[in-house]
Amino acid sequence: MISDFLDKRSRLVLQAVVQSYINSPEPVGSRYVTKKYDLGFSPATIRNIMADLEEFGFLSQPHTSAGRVPTDKGYRFFVDALPVSEEAAGHEDISNEFINHFTGKLQVIKDDMSVLFSEVTSTLSTLSHYVSVALPPKPENTTFNRMELIKYKRNIVIAILLTDEGVFRNRMLNVPEEVTQEDLNRIADYINVEYAGYALDEIRRTLVTRMKYEKVLWDKLVSKAIDICEQALHIAEDDVFISGLYDVMDLPDFSDMARIKELSKAIKDKHMMLKLLEEFSESEGVKVVIGEENSIEDLKGLSVVTTTYKDGERPIGVIALIGPKRMNYARAISMVDVVARCVSKTFGS
Amino acid sequence: MISDFLDKRSRLVLQAVVQSYINSPEPVGSRYVTKKYDLGFSPATIRNIMADLEEFGFLSQPHTSAGRVPTDKGYRFFVDALPVSEEAAGHEDISNEFINHFTGKLQVIKDDMSVLFSEVTSTLSTLSHYVSVALPPKPENTTFNRMELIKYKRNIVIAILLTDEGVFRNRMLNVPEEVTQEDLNRIADYINVEYAGYALDEIRRTLVTRMKYEKVLWDKLVSKAIDICEQALHIAEDDVFISGLYDVMDLPDFSDMARIKELSKAIKDKHMMLKLLEEFSESEGVKVVIGEENSIEDLKGLSVVTTTYKDGERPIGVIALIGPKRMNYARAISMVDVVARCVSKTFGS
DNA sequence: TATTAGCACTCAGGGAGCTAGAGTGCTAAA
DNA sequence: TTTAGCACTCTAGCTCCCTGAGTGCTAATA
Structure with missing residues (x-):
């Protein structure tokens, strides 16, 4: 634990330095700390403490005659020491x-x-x-609700994927031959019965093997429909x-x-x-x-x-x-x- | 016409200066032009021409001892003089x-x-x-194809707007009472018959007056459906x-x-x-x-x-x-x- | 008459040198 | 253990100066 290394005084100084540097990005000097944060010590004392903090790796100096700047470790301490209570947190x-x-x-x-x-x-x-x-x-936490297939133009079908969370995605599919809206309804019904209630990534897991069977049972359109599910399964960039x-x-x-x-x-x-x-x-x-x-x-x-x-x-x-x-x-x-x-x-x- | 003011020589120099400045953003000097673009004149001549070009407002000097930089007018000349033929254009x-x-x-x-x-x-x-x-x-050039209304959850309906161009938009609607899918189909059919083939902005023009009638004839859902069209009519930010x-x-x-x-x-x-x-x-x-x-x-x-x-x-x-x-x-x-x-x-x- | 060489002039940019000031570390005193 | 004092360090900013690029003008040239 960090507080094992640092006594209360050091912690106060470290926090003052980090806070000050957050307020404005200029290296913090010992005099400034005594002026701004009333810790009850003289600059000389602060300097000693700061030298220690630097030795421990919480602070660093851009150059010898500049004040101190927090290191990552310094910020880490500061963040860990932030009050966690809901309301006090700002x-x-x-x-x-x-x-x-x-x-x-x-x-x-x-x-x-x-x-x-x-x-x-x-x-x-x-x-x-x-x-x-x-x-x-994420798809892991998204539940398949159902899919709708709508005939759009001659050989173009629009597929809409609905989830319980309301996220949905739509894709246009080119179908080789003409299908009727009734066909599409039947296909959608089939898919909906099979997959309703599953998480999208569960579906993905079973998808690859299933698709082979589906392809045999139904025509290509089914596999295309399943394709959409697949596409919806990944969070795209x-x-x-x-x-x-x-x-x-x-x-x-x-x-x-x-x-x-x-x-x-x-x-x-x-x-x-x-x-x-x-x-x-x-x-x-x-x-x-x-x-x-x-x-x-x-x-x-x-x-x-x-x-x-x-x-x-x-x-x-x-x-x-x-x-x-x-x-x-x-x-x-x-x-x-x-x-x-x-x-x-x-x-x- | 600009070419009335400028003889061929001036135009060549102007083009050289603009080209050079486009290649690298440093003020172009007379010596540089003679070296780089073989126009067959000495720096002194180029200087005279450049002075003229500056007087006409095609070039300017960041400061006295710097080279010249094109003005907006200079760029304009350059662009207008670019070869327009399809293949030659780069x-x-x-x-x-x-x-x-x-x-x-x-x-x-x-x-x-x-x-x-x-x-x-x-x-x-x-x-x-x-x-x-x-x-x-743009909606002016987008033709309404049709709208689909899908019952999603208890009192939520998804509306999908299709256009001939394939652009479509979807919205969720909250409906006050429960409606059946059959109701929705009837409503969609009605809208589709009314508006099919119209440009989206034509629809918008007739929308406001129509809506009042529709509201009387049908229930609130229709006006909501029309609402979606409306939303789809504007190019959103x-x-x-x-x-x-x-x-x-x-x-x-x-x-x-x-x-x-x-x-x-x-x-x-x-x-x-x-x-x-x-x-x-x-x-x-x-x-x-x-x-x-x-x-x-x-x-x-x-x-x-x-x-x-x-x-x-x-x-x-x-x-x-x-x-x-x-x-x-x-x-x-x-x-x-x-x-x-x-x-x-x-x-x- | 148009072009060019020559020359004096201008100005930005960069380097050298200097100073002020902020901040340090160390030492010795409280 | 803390603090005052002091010598030391280093940057930022300033001025000064110089260099070099580029100009405009004038007089010579083709």
Whole structure:
């Protein structure tokens, strides 16, 4: 445990330094700490403590005559020491009014996943000034409701996949010969009876073997219909919602091109984002990943705050904020948390 | 006509300067022109010509001892003087191989507008290194095919709007009382008979008055169904596809934060983009808008190259590239043109 | 008369040198 | 154990200066 190494005094100083650096990204000097945070020590004492903290790896100096800057380890300590109680965590600046308003807004657009999550990410990034990312419900947690096949033109069929969560996807299928709407109804009925109530990924597991039989029993159209299920089973890259590159440009951390380029490179690769968020798709509560702790190379200079939203008790998708390591963790955590709760409420109803 | 003012010599020099500045964004000196472009004159002569060109407003000097830089008027001359013949316009660097490959790719994904246009914009921005924007087919040019109403859960109905172009939109409707699938079929049949074959915007025009009657004749559900049509009639802001902010960061023109911020601000406002592109939605062929010619404030420092794609002969949507004023117009024009042709081909088939 | 060589002039950009100030570590005193 | 004092370090910003690229003008040239 970190607190084994650090006495109370050191912890206070460390927290003061991190807090100050989060407030404004300038190396923190000993004098500044004594002035701003009334710890009851002289600069000299603070200097000694800071030297110790540096030795332990919590702080570092950009150069000899500069103040101290937190290391990843320093941020980690700071985050772990944040008050965890629901209400104390900084929710106060996110009013109940907002929660009600936002939940109401989501309620209206909940039938369209893409609108819903665009709204979620854009709200989150506008409020936080960090980049926000969201993943729609995972197929593992999505239950097949039924499929509808509609004859569209001569040899084109539209297939619509419905799930209990309301997520649905549609595809156009080219069918070789002409089929009647009655045929289509029969095929859809067959599939619906077979698969209703299964989770999409359960279906996927049995799909490959089944398809061979189906192909024999029915015509090609059935296998095409099943194909759609298959397609709906994977979260596509397009399903990663990202917003806030513009908002982030206001932060001093991204005032030079190199950092912005780095960040946009990271979030441009939606596949990578997907991988990142999936790591956290099962976890409960808000998780914070700081700098080098990140498994993704391009994010090692940044921090990520993630949480899951739920359908009832089951986490079904992920919401995250990506910002500089010196991000306002308390605020980011509470924002992600509040928004996830709103989304959960929307799915619950 | 500009060529009235300028003799051949001046035009050659002007073109050389613009070309050179497009190749690399450094003020062009007289000596450089003589070295690089063999016009058969000494630097002194070039200097005289350049001084004239500056007087006419085609060139300007960042400061006295620097070379010349094109003004908007200079670019305009350059663009107008570009060879217009199809093949000479620089298509050679976009191979037939690419066209075939790309058209094939579009063919596969053409049933999903959002995938289609994401592909179009991302391809275009990756190839050109400029920001690319696209607008899906406009409702004026979209013909109502039919609507399907599917009972989903107890009091939720899914409505699906089909058009001849294959664009369709779906919405969930809350219905107050329980309705049967038969009811829904009857309602859909009614709407389909009434509106089949009309352009979506024609429907919109008659909608308001009709709705009052329908409401009396049928129940609320009908008006909800018509509501969906209404919703589908407008191009929503979400329907503007934009890509390439990352690609553009490699250009020296956007090597400082201010420019990038400006650009992202401009393209963040999708509503504005929509307005911009709609200006060109009826025009034939490729249009170029340079700097101050732009009606949108945030784009006055940039250039826009737009064209339309067609369904048969009718232009139905817009594709554009946004880049620095010193963009490679020849290349941008031919790229936009080629891609629009590919898209047109996809709609035609 | 049109072109060019020559020349004086201008100005941005970059490097050298300097200073101010913030911050440190160490030592010795409280 | 804490603190005051002090010498030391290093960056950021400033000025000064110089270089080089490029100009405009004038006079010579074809």
